[in-house]
Amino acid sequence: SAPESKTSVTEQDATSEIAVAMNELIEQHSDAPEFTPPGPTFDASQLKGKTIAIVAIDLRVPTLADVVANAKVAAGLLGLKVTVFDAKSQATLMQQGMQQAIDNRADAIISDGLVMQVVADQIKEAKDRGIPTIDVVNSPPVPDVPGQGSDPNIFGNVSPDAALGGQLIAAAAIASTDGKAKVQVMNTSELTAAPAIVKSITETIENCDACEVVSTTDTALNDWSTQIPGLTATQIRSNPEINFILPIYDAMGIFATTGVQQAAATGKAWVASQDGSPAALALVKQGDVFVANVAKSSSWAAWAAVDQAMRGMLEMAPADPVLPVRYVDSAALEGVDTSTSKSVDEALFGPAYQDGYKELWGLS
C-alpha cells in the first residue's frame, strides 16, 4: 500500500478516485497564494504615533516571535509605536500584560497566542475603553462574526483556516497512499485550534472508504520534546498498519520524524503536518519521512494583524480574518533556503502581499 515514490505526491500514484480528488484539492493550494485585499483601503498616515501593544504568551515559541518581529517592521513603515510583553506561559502574566497595555493607554492590542479564556476580562475592559484587541494565529477564524472566531469582545482575528489545514494534511495522506491511509492523529488538546484541526482531519479520512484513523494520541505541550519520539515509535509498533502520522502542528512533526526513524520505520510510515516552521520544512525538503506541510506565513500574519489593528483604531469593520496557506512537499521546496523563517517566507509567499498591504494603507 506504500507509494512507490515516497518523496512527493505525483499523479501516477493516484488511481482511486478519492485520491484523485484529494490531489486536486492539494493542487489548488500548492501555488504561492496571491494577495486579495482583506477589506477596503484606508489612509494609515493619520495613525502615525499611535501605539500597538503586543502581548505574547511565550516568545520562546518561534511563530509568535516571528509575528512580533514582522509586526514591528510593518508598524515601523507606518510610524506606529510597538510595545511587547512576554507572559512566559504564565497565566497571571498574560493578564498583567493585557492590563498594563490598557493602563498605559495603548491604541490597539495584539494578543499573540494568549489563551482567550484567561484574558477574557481584560479583553472586555479594553473594548469598553475603546481599545480594539486583535487575536493572531490562535483561534480558528470564522468570517463575519464578532471576534471572528475568537472571544466575542475581540475586534478581529487573524489566523489560517484550521479546518483547511487539517483537510489538506489528511488529503496528503490519502493521496500518497492511493486512498489507503491508515493514520495516527497526534493531538495536543490544550491548544485552542486543536479541536477544529482534528475534526477536519478525521472527517476527511472518514470520507475515504479504505482509510482509517487507527489511533488518536494526546500529548501535553510540555512533553513534546520528551514524549513524542517515543510515542510515535510506540504507535507504529503497536499498530503496524499505520502508514501516516498527522501531528496537528509541525513542531510535533519534527519529533514524530525522529520517532519514525528510531522505530526504523522509514519507508513504511510518513509524517504530514501544518504550520510551515523552517525546521519542519527542512525535513520536508529531505522528504524521506516528513513528506508534506501546510505552510502559513508568520510574517503575513503579522502584517494582517497590524492591518486589523489599524482598522480597529479607525473604527472600521474588521477585515477578512482568514490567512492564506500553501501546501508544500519536497518537490515544492526544491532549492528553497529553509534555514530561517524569513527566507522560507520569501520563497513560499513572495513579497507580493507586503506591497498589497502598503497599497491598501495608502503607502505607495
Add this chain to the structure above:
Amino acid sequence: MKSPVTSRSAPPLSVRGLTKSFGSTRAVRDVSFDVRSGEVHALLGHNGSGKSTLVKMISGLVRPDSGGFNVGSGADEVLRIGVVHQDLALCADATVLENCCMGDAVARRGPFVDWDRERRTLLPILDSLAAHFGPSTMVRDLSPANQAVVAIARALKRGATGAPLDLLILDEATARLRGTDADMVLATARRVAAQGGGVLLVTHHMSEVLSAADRATVLASGAVVDTVEVSSTDEEQLLRMVSGRDVTALRRTPPPPKATDQAPLLVLDRVTGEQVHDLSLEIRAGEILGVTGATGAGFEELPYLITRPDRCHDGTIHLGGVLLRGRTYSETRSRGVGVVPADRLINGVYVAASVRENLSPVVRRHNRVLGLVANPKERSWARRTASAFQVRTAGPDAPIGSLSGGNQQKVLLARVLEDRPKVLILHEPTQGVDEPTRRALIEIVRGAARAGTAVLYVSCDVDEVAGAADRVLVLRDGRCVHESPGGLDRADAIYAASYLTGTTTP
C-alpha cells in the same frame, strides 16, 4: 612508662604568639609553647579557653590573626600529622574503613582505590585500640564511644604506612572514653612519643595528664597561664591553674534518708534491647542510679530504650506505675522523663540556632504571651539560665555553633534540668566539660535529686558515676554483673567489675 626519647633536632611543634579572635571574642591570645619530640604534651584549660581553636589553627583549618607555628623538622620528607578533632569529623553514612580513608592519600591499584590494602592497614590499628567492630561497620551504628575510636584510628593510620607519626593531636579524644579504652588511647599516645614523635593531648581529665603527660600547658581565656613539668606538679595545682581558684575535691554527701517502703518511680523489668539483655532495675524518687561498664558493654543503649520504649524487644518499663510504650520520645517525655543524650551534635543542638532557641526548642509556658513567644522575656530568661550553668557565650542570641564544645554541653544540661523532670536520664552529661564546671554540674544534678527527681546516670567514667550516684550498676555484654552503693571509695571495685572479667556479685 615515661621514656623521653630525644632524637630529632627541631621539635615536632613549636607555637609562637598565635592569636585569633572571632568577632568580639578573643579566642586565643599570643600563645607560645613547644611540643618536644618524644613527649606527650597536655593542653589544659576551662571550656572556651581556646584549646580547639588552637588545634584548628595548627591543623590549618583556621587562619591565625597573628603569630605562627612550626610543625615537624620542616625537612624535605612529608609530614605525618594525625589530628582527632573534638567533634571527630566522621561521616555517619559511610563505613569505618571509608571514614579512615577520608582525606588521606589512599592506597591505589592502578587508578582505583585498593580497598584490600587499606583494610589490611587499618585492621592492626583497630586491634591496637581493642575496637570490637569491623572496618565495614557503618559509623552510624556505632555508639559515640566507638566513633571516637574510629577517629583515633584514622589519625594513627597516617603514620601507619612507613614512618611513624611526627605529631599526634588529640582534642578531647578521650572525653567519650574511660577505663581501659582511655588507657588504650593514652598508651598509643605514649607509643607515638616513644617513636620520636610528639603528642598534643587536649583533655579535662587531670588523671590522664598525671599518668600520661610529660609537660602541660594551661590556657585561661585564650592566654597561656604556664607550662609545667607534670612530674613537678599535682592535681590540685593544675586545677588551680585551670580554674584560677581553689577547687574543693568532689565529696560524696551521704544519700538523703529514703523511706524504703516508698514505691520506686522508674521500674525496668527484664528489659531486652539490641545489646541490653533482660535487665531489671528500679529507681526511687530522689535517688541517683549510676550505670556504667566498658564501652560496648551495651549500657549506652539503656537511655534510648527508656526514651523509646518501643525499641525494647522484650520486658516492660513502668513509670510511677504506668506502663511506658511510647513510639516517640515525646510520649515518654510528657510523662516527666528528661534526657541529656550523648552525641551532642546529632541528638543535642541545632548549631545554626541561637543559644536561647537551643535552651528551649519547645517554648516554655512562662515565656509565652497570648500564644506567642515573648522574646524579651525569653531572652532575659535565657541569659539567667545560661549564667546559672556557667555557659560562656556572647549572648543568648549568639548561634550555639559559636560556643565551645563544653559550653554547648552545658546548654543541653540546662535545657533538660529547666524542665524539672520526674525522671532524669543523663548519658555522658559532663562529656567535654572542664573539671570545675563538671563538679558544679554534678552538684546541680544532686540538687535535682534532693528535690525528688529520680536520676539515671549513664556514663563510662567510673569515678564520675561512683562519685555522683547513690547506687551503681555495672553492665557487661548487656547484663548486670555488679551492683554496689555509690561513693568514690567504691570506685576501684566498680572499676574492677567493669573491666576485669570474672568479678561478679550474686
Add this chain to the structure above:
Amino acid sequence: MTTSSKIRTDLTVDSAAAGADSPSRDSSRGEPAAHLQKYALLVALVALIAVFSVLRTETFFSLANLTTIMSIQATAALLAMGVTLVLIIGEFDLSVAAVMGLSASLIAYLTTQHGVSVLLACLVALVLATVVGLVNAALVVGAGLNSFIVTLAVGTLVQGLAIGIAGSMTIGGLPTSLTYPFQSRFLGVQAAFFYMLVVALVLYLVVGRMPIGRRMFFTGNARAAAELAGVRTARVRVGVMMTAGLLAGAAGVMFVGQTGAASPSIADPFLLPAYAAGFLGATAFTPGRFNVWGSVWAVYLLAVGTTGFQFLGLDNWVINVFNGGVLVLAVGLSRFFARRARV
C-alpha cells in the same frame, strides 16, 4: 560528627571548616551591615522600581502598573508561602503546582459543567488539596521516602487525575459569584492581594512568633535533636505538608477567581518561581532562614524585575538575561552584607 545523608542547600554562610564562621543572627549587635542584610530585598526592590521609574517614568511608575503587579502576583505569593513552610521543615513539595492546577480546574469544571455552587466547589477543591498533602505526608513521614521524588511523582499523578476529571482544555466563563470576591478592587488593588496579605500575616505569626514556628525550624535542621527535646517532629512534618497542600489549593482558588479560567496544567510555570522566591526570601528578614515575608517580597521583587525590563522595550532574550542577573545579584547582595555583618 555524624549527619545523615542529605542534600546540602546551605542558606547560611558556607560552613565548611566546622562552620568556623557561621553567621550570627544576633540582631542585638546593631551593625548597619547586619541591618542592610536583613533588608537587602527591600532595598533591592525599591532600587529596581526607582531605576525603572527613571528610565520609563511616564509608563512604569504609574499607580496603575504597581497596583496591577500587586494584584496579579497575589497567587504566586500564596503558592510561595506554602513552599516556604515545606522548606522550613527541610523537605520539598514539587506537587504544589499540580495541586494548584487541580484545584483551579476542578472548580472551573464543577461550576461551569455541573452547576455546582461556587462555595461547594471551592470546598471540594480545598479538601482534595489537603488530602494530597496528606498523601505526601504519609509517603514521606510515614513510609520515610524521599520527599523530592515522592512529591514529584504525586504531582504527575495528581495532574493526570485533574486532566482525567476536567479535561486538558482551558475552561473559562466562570460565574461572577466566584470572580467578584477576588477581582473587586480596593484602592485600585484587587481583593485577592489583601487576602494574600492576611494569610501572610497569619503565617508570619505562626512561623515567626509562635512556638510551633521554632519547632518547625528544629524539625527541619536538627530532627534528631528536636525529637529528644520533646518536639513531635512527625506531627509537625505531617501538619506542615498538609498545610502546604491546602495553601496550594487556596492558590488554585484564588487563581481561578482572578483569571476566571483554568486548566490542569495552567499552574505548572509557577513551580520553579515559587522555589526561587522561597530561597531568595531566605536571604532577608531572618537571613539564613526561610521566612514568610521574605518569600512574599521575593515574589514581588522578581515580578517587578520581569515586568520592568519589558517596559524598557528590550529584546526578549535580553530580558531573560537580566532576570537571571537580578536573581543572582539579589542573593549575592545579601550574602555580601552577611559577610560584612560578621566582621
Add this chain to the structure above:
Amino acid sequence: MTTSSKIRTDLTVDSAAAGADSPSRDSSRGEPAAHLQKYALLVALVALIAVFSVLRTETFFSLANLTTIMSIQATAALLAMGVTLVLIIGEFDLSVAAVMGLSASLIAYLTTQHGVSVLLACLVALVLATVVGLVNAALVVGAGLNSFIVTLAVGTLVQGLAIGIAGSMTIGGLPTSLTYPFQSRFLGVQAAFFYMLVVALVLYLVVGRMPIGRRMFFTGNARAAAELAGVRTARVRVGVMMTAGLLAGAAGVMFVGQTGAASPSIADPFLLPAYAAGFLGATAFTPGRFNVWGSVWAVYLLAVGTTGFQFLGLDNWVINVFNGGVLVLAVGLSRFFARRARV
C-alpha cells in the same frame, strides 16, 4: 562540627535518634533482602517489561521496540548522569536543561547558518557548557551562594543568551555529518546509546572506584567533616559542577545529533525527569547513595513504564497517573527491602 541550615532530603531511612536505625550498606551481610534492595530497580524493570509483554506480547516485547527505547532515552540518561554528580556533592544544578538547550541550538545555528564545521561547532558548544558550569561553581563555591537558586538564575540567563544567539526558533536540516554518528545503528540500536554507555562506565569508575569518588561522596555527605579531615572540598565541588555543565553540553550535542533539530528551550522538559532518575537511582546498587548506574537504570525504568502504558493504548492522563504510581512504587519498594534488610 557545625553544619548550617540545610534542606534534608534524606536518602537513607529516617535518621531520628541518631539513626539508631539505618540501613547498613555493608554488603558483607549477604541477606537476600539486602540484595533485593540493591537490585530492586532491576527487578522492577524486569517486572514491568514482563507485565507489558504478557499484556501486549506480540507488540511490546519485540526486540525492535526495546532497541527503540534504548536509543531514544540515551540523551535523557546522559543528562541524568550530570545531575547525579551534582547531587552526590550535595548541590543542585537546575541550569543543566538550559545548557543542554544552548549547546544543541548553538550547534544547529553554527552549522546551518554559518557553515561552521560540525566538529568545531560541537567543540564550541562543549566549551561554552563547561564555562557555564564554571560560572555556577564560582557563584556557589566561590561566593558561597545557594546552588538551587543560583543555578535557577543562571539557567534563565543562559537560555536568554541562547535565544539571543540562535534565535528562539527551531533550527532543522542539520548536516548528516552531525546526525549520522549518532543515528547509525549497531545491533539495531543507535550509536548514541553506546556513547552513553561508555560515559556511564567511565563515570562509574570515577565515582565508584577512584579516590576522587570517595572525596565527592564525603563532600556532599559531611562537608565540614571532610574539610576537617583534609579533603579540599572546594576543589571537588568546582570540578564536579564544571563536569555537570560539560555533560549537559554533551547531552545537547547528542540531542541535536539524534533529533536533527534544536531550539534553545527545547530541552526544558528534560530537567525534572533527570532529577527523578537521580533520586530514584539512589535507591539501588548502592542504596542511599546517588550513583551512576542507578540513575541510568532509573531513566530506562521510567521510560519502559511510559512506553508500556502507551502500548496499552491508555489515555494520556491515565499514563500520567500510572507514571506517578510507578515512581512512588519503585522508591517504596527499595525502601521496603531496606527495612527488611535490617531486621
